[in-house]
Amino acid sequence: MTTACAECPVRDSAACAVLTEAERDELARAGHTKKLARGETLFSAGDENSACATLVSGALKVTQYDAEGNERILALIHPAGFVGELFAPFPQYDVVALTASKVCLFARGDMERALGAYPDLAIALFRRSQEDLHAARDLLALGSGRSAGEQVGGLILALARAASDTSCHPAREFDLPLTRGEMANMLGLTIETVSRALSALEKTGALKRRGTRGIELVNPAQLSGYA
Amino acid sequence: MTTACAECPVRDSAACAVLTEAERDELARAGHTKKLARGETLFSAGDENSACATLVSGALKVTQYDAEGNERILALIHPAGFVGELFAPFPQYDVVALTASKVCLFARGDMERALGAYPDLAIALFRRSQEDLHAARDLLALGSGRSAGEQVGGLILALARAASDTSCHPAREFDLPLTRGEMANMLGLTIETVSRALSALEKTGALKRRGTRGIELVNPAQLSGYA
DNA sequence: CGTGATCTTGAAAATTTTCAAATAGAGTGG
DNA sequence: CCACTCTATTTGAAAATTTTCAAGATCACG
Numbered sequence: 029m030t031t032a033c034a035e036c037p038v039r040d041s042a043a044c045a046v047l048t049e050a051e052r053d054e055l056a057r058a059g060h061t062k063k064l065a066r067g068e069t070l071f072s073a074g075d076e077n078s079a080c081a082t083l084v085s086g087a088l089k090v091t092q093y094d095a096e097g098n099e100r101i102l103a104l105i106h107p108a109g110f111v112g113e114l115f116a117p118f119p120q121y122d123v124v125a126l127t128a129s130k131v132c133l134f135a136r137g138d139m140e141r142a143l144g145a146y147p148d149l150a151i152a153l154f155r156r157s158q159e160d161l162h163a164a165r166d167l168l169a170l171g172s173g174r175s176a177g178e179q180v181g182g183l184i185l186a187l188a189r190a191a192s193d194t195s196c197h198p199a200r201e202f203d204l205p206l207t208r209g210e211m212a213n214m215l216g217l218t219i220e221t222v223s224r225a226l227s228a229l230e231k232t233g234a235l236k237r238r239g240t241r242g243i244e245l246v247n248p249a250q251l252s253g254y255a
Numbered sequence: 256m257t258t259a260c261a262e263c264p265v266r267d268s269a270a271c272a273v274l275t276e277a278e279r280d281e282l283a284r285a286g287h288t289k290k291l292a293r294g295e296t297l298f299s300a301g302d303e304n305s306a307c308a309t310l311v312s313g314a315l316k317v318t319q320y321d322a323e324g325n326e327r328i329l330a331l332i333h334p335a336g337f338v339g340e341l342f343a344p345f346p347q348y349d350v351v352a353l354t355a356s357k358v359c360l361f362a363r364g365d366m367e368r369a370l371g372a373y374p375d376l377a378i379a380l381f382r383r384s385q386e387d388l389h390a391a392r393d394l395l396a397l398g399s400g401r402s403a404g405e406q407v408g409g410l411i412l413a414l415a416r417a418a419s420d421t422s423c424h425p426a427r428e429f430d431l432p433l434t435r436g437e438m439a440n441m442l443g444l445t446i447e448t449v450s451r452a453l454s455a456l457e458k459t460g461a462l463k464r465r466g467t468r469g470i471e472l473v474n475p476a477q478l479s480g481y482a
Numbered sequence: 483c484g485t486g487a488t489c490t491t492g493a494a495a496a497t498t499t500t501c502a503a504a505t506a507g508a509g510t511g512g
Numbered sequence: 513c514c515a516c517t518c519t520a521t522t523t524g525a526a527a528a529t530t531t532t533c534a535a536g537a538t539c540a541c542g
Contacts, residue, residue: 402529403529403530444530444531445530445531445532447530447531447532448529448530448531451530466538466539467538467539467540
């Protein structure tokens, strides 16, 4: 898989970007790329064969199931993101592809060895973990003290930012990677409430829906209170 | 501050536990302990003099303020926890003491140097960051698809676990580190709803209130659906 | 032992969920 | 490529939950 890195779209942004060419090649020999179809599971909670991966393209969701079997989406993973449990004995979450995706997959043992061998990699993964932490806290902040409409608006805006290459500005037009049910799930609302909130946002002119998944932002500032 | 480590209550559980005695002494010379009174601010979002710290005793909250100035609690920090922004240019959150607390404080530059000098420290902080991530996701999971009563029950249970020395089992009797307002804030509910939920939990026999802050768990399984 | 703040409780108002169809969309096989 | 079928989405109206507004009760502290 040495050659894979040369054309990897996230070679400069993923954690492995901190490695030298030689180190990266060495690590690449331990891993391999894998393609996932929409809905395909990458890791399952409690799996014996624990592994980890960097997302190369596409999008993943990190989920958990409660006692009644309801899915709970805890995080979205975008390209260059890293998933996998390196410290707990077993993975705690299910990781599923939201769209056709490509990952660079490593056995946990190999990644642990690399962590020990390349100190900069440990720092890079620490850094990425902190970014995940910020993302989780952003989601947490979305959920609180706001009406359903504001929550949905905030989520749309977050998805628009994720869809944009230049992560600073939200994409003006993009496709939602999530179903209504998944959006509802992330916000702790019902499908119907999300659907109504989208209708309301469209009516007030904040956005336009293009079919079921397409979104065009008309007035992003209107979406969230703080754009 | 070399001697401080010898008697540090978190010397075996904080990130610095992975260092050798000599390394730890070296790091300790760069840091110093600081006592905080309840309500005192450790870090403020956007501060120039960015720093980081390990919590030695007490409890901290990590907060953010929205456009209308409403506080949003994003995380609770318990002893051995680490706070501080090592990678972003400025801290993003306010960190405030919930109870009288003691921290081991480091200038950001000193900690960055230590990260580079001691590879095991980078791994230890990465590990701790992953724990913070799990904690944030647990909070996220608390918030969703459940009634106010279940959310409050889940939070009480989480606080009971944190109050326990043996983190596996929740403490049977403990004092809430949070006001009703802070609990409401964490769950995206109002103070009144939290208060009513506690009254209801007491009436069904799940717990007993001892004054305003004291909690005795009578039937923990009743609190959250999945105990 | 006040005094201010926090907490509890009640009742009306508002929002969200639930239940129930109707519509639109995606995917499949002919 | 089209018709068909199954799933996802939208919308409506009633029910349930939560918030808001308003006092009263309790607690912490000086």
